[in-house]
Amino acid sequence: MSIRELIVSKIKDGTVIDHIPAGKAFEVLKVLGLTGKEGIRIAVVVNVESSKLGRKDIVKIENRFLSKEETDIVALIAPTATINIVRNFEVVEKRKVSIPKYISKLIKCPNKTCITRHEGIETTFETLDSSLRVRCIYCGIELSYSEFIDLILKELSKS
Amino acid sequence: MNSSIASRFKGRDVISVLDFSKEDIEYLFKLTDHYLSNGYKEVLRGKVMAVAFFEPSTRTRLSFEAAMSRLGGSVIGFSSEEGTSVAKGEKFIDTIRMLDSYADVIVVRHRYEGSAKLAAEVAEHPVINAGDGRNEHPTQALLDLYTIYRLRGDVSSLVIGLIGDLKYARVVNSFLYILTIFKPKKVYLISHPLLRLREDVRRFVESRNVKVEEVFDINEVLSELDVLYVTRIQKERFPDPLEYEKVKNAYRVTAEITKRCKDDLIILHPLPRVDELDRSLDNTKHAVYFKQASFGVPLRAALLTLILGGVEGVYT
Numbered sequence: 001m002s003i004r005e006l007i008v009s010k011i012k013d014g015t016v017i018d019h020i021p022a023g024k025a026f027e028v029l030k031v032l033g034l035t036g037k038e039g040i041r042i043a044v045v046v047n048v049e050s051s052k053l054g055r056k057d058i059v060k061i062e063n064r065f066l067s068k069e070e071t072d073i074v075a076l077i078a079p080t081a082t083i084n085i086v087r088n089f090e091v092v093e094k095r096k097v098s099i100p101k102y103i104s105k106l107i108k109c110p111n112k113t114c115i116t117r118h119e120g121i122e123t124t125f126e127t128l129d130s131s132l133r134v135r136c137i138y139c140g141i142e143l144s145y146s147e148f149i150d151l152i153l154k155e156l157s158k159s
Numbered sequence: 160m161n162s163s164i165a166s167r168f169k170g171r172d173v174i175s176v177l178d179f180s181k182e183d184i185e186y187l188f189k190l191t192d193h194y195l196s197n198g199y200k201e202v203l204r205g206k207v208m209a210v211a212f213f214e215p216s217t218r219t220r221l222s223f224e225a226a227m228s229r230l231g232g233s234v235i236g237f238s239s240e241e242g243t244s245v246a247k248g249e250k251f252i253d254t255i256r257m258l259d260s261y262a263d264v265i266v267v268r269h270r271y272e273g274s275a276k277l278a279a280e281v282a283e284h285p286v287i288n289a290g291d292g293r294n295e296h297p298t299q300a301l302l303d304l305y306t307i308y309r310l311r312g313d314v315s316s317l318v319i320g321l322i323g324d325l326k327y328a329r330v331v332n333s334f335l336y337i338l339t340i341f342k343p344k345k346v347y348l349i350s351h352p353l354l355r356l357r358e359d360v361r362r363f364v365e366s367r368n369v370k371v372e373e374v375f376d377i378n379e380v381l382s383e384l385d386v387l388y389v390t391r392i393q394k395e396r397f398p399d400p401l402e403y404e405k406v407k408n409a410y411r412v413t414a415e416i417t418k419r420c421k422d423d424l425i426i427l428h429p430l431p432r433v434d435e436l437d438r439s440l441d442n443t444k445h446a447v448y449f450k451q452a453s454f455g456v457p458l459r460a461a462l463l464t465l466i467l468g469g470v471e472g473v474y475t
Contacts (some may be wrong), residue, residue: 008197113270113293114272115272115276115277115283115291119250121277135359136273139272139273142359
């Protein structure tokens with residue numbers, strides 16, 4: 001089997017996340033909450049040649065059809081990613097990820113004096129397109145995308 | 160009376176000063192002018208205002224209460240957590256729900272940022288933010304701008320200096336936000352390096368095309384200023400007491416500055432003051448901070464009138 005065959009071998013049903021910047025595939029899996037313990041087959045291909053990106057990663061998830069809401073969070077880590085939904089070996093839906101306007105439920109607000117930390121409620125972050133930052137809609141604290149992603153990954157690694 | 164603007168106010172929450180347009184604020188100022196010139200009418204008779212002050216306050220709470228009384232309404236509430244169920248561990252949300260069932264409007268102050276927004280989500284009646292942690296104090300900013308508008312007119316030609324605790328003072332955030340709506344000629348941020356304005360606030364202000372420059376010494380810019388806004392160092396908001404010790408005497412504005420400032424410079428302070436604003440200034444023509452505090456009643460009366468839908472009664 002050639003390297004190319006290994007990489008592009010098709011899945012029958014599921015989701016293929018392509019055009020992930022090289023080295024980011026494991027972070028993508030983390031933000032999707034996929035740990036490998038779900039019992040589904042996942043292929044992770046890293047640092048392969050890409051005409052668009054030079055090098056890229058690919059993630060193939062069998063028998064899971066990820067919704068737009070689930071995959072848009074990937075845009076924070078991998079804005080170039082494309083999502084292919086595969087049914088019976090055919091790509092039935094192809095979409096780009098786009099950064100969602102609001103992101104909820106992933107992390108607590110890092111500001112210790114944000115009201116949400118004391119009332120036990122979930123916060124929501126609003127993405128600020130112009131500055132690649134997010135802002136807690138309650139206390140107004142701002143984080144860069146990379147700070148935000150670090151917090152998400154830290155939170156997910158606890159669970 | 161402009162009924163379309165009046166209808167925008169009716170039943171609205173006041174969480175951030177950025178909730179308002181320039182037109183809204185000018186309309187509010189006209190009603191404030193009216194109250195100052197013509198006195199009050201009991202247009203809110205039968206209405207109840209709840210004050211939920213989880214943090215200490217003198218001017219804000221009393222001016223809200225005085226305003227409501229002048230308009231014929233009544234006031235319930237508390238001015239500290241002591242003696243309430245909050246002291247027994249009641250959640251903030253539950254306290255707000257209860258007040259919502261007793262009152263027509265809730266004025267809330269709390270030490271945590273985002274509390275007023277959360278209260279507004281829980282309550283059906285309008286919520287007015289009277290200060291949420293280090294975040295915002297919108298009615299103070301309205302009052303500050305009203306003072307400038309009343310005493311100096313058009314804001315767009317003015318050079319404004321803010322001196323003091325630009326890092327932790329919520330009044331600074333709200334004042335700068337309102338300046339992004341009225342666009343002064345220039346804003347100088349004068350502070351100790353440890354008390355510099357939050358980066359996100361500065362970025363926001365600059366993104367709205369307000370010219371901002373940081374300086375560490377007031378003497379560099381004093382002769383240019385039309386307005387000097389002095390703030391107290393917010394001891395209670397420093398996460399580290401050692402940090403406070405380093406800056407507690409970082410600046411002090413005294414009558415000395417009057418020798419080199421513009422003849423018509425006005426000095427504002429949201430009060431209370433500690434040592435940053437010397438009493439030697441009180442009797443100078445530049446000191447307008449007591450007048451500024453006095454505008455709290457008509458300004459908040461105008462806001463309550465509009466939010467509770469009483470404006471028609473004012474002009475009839």
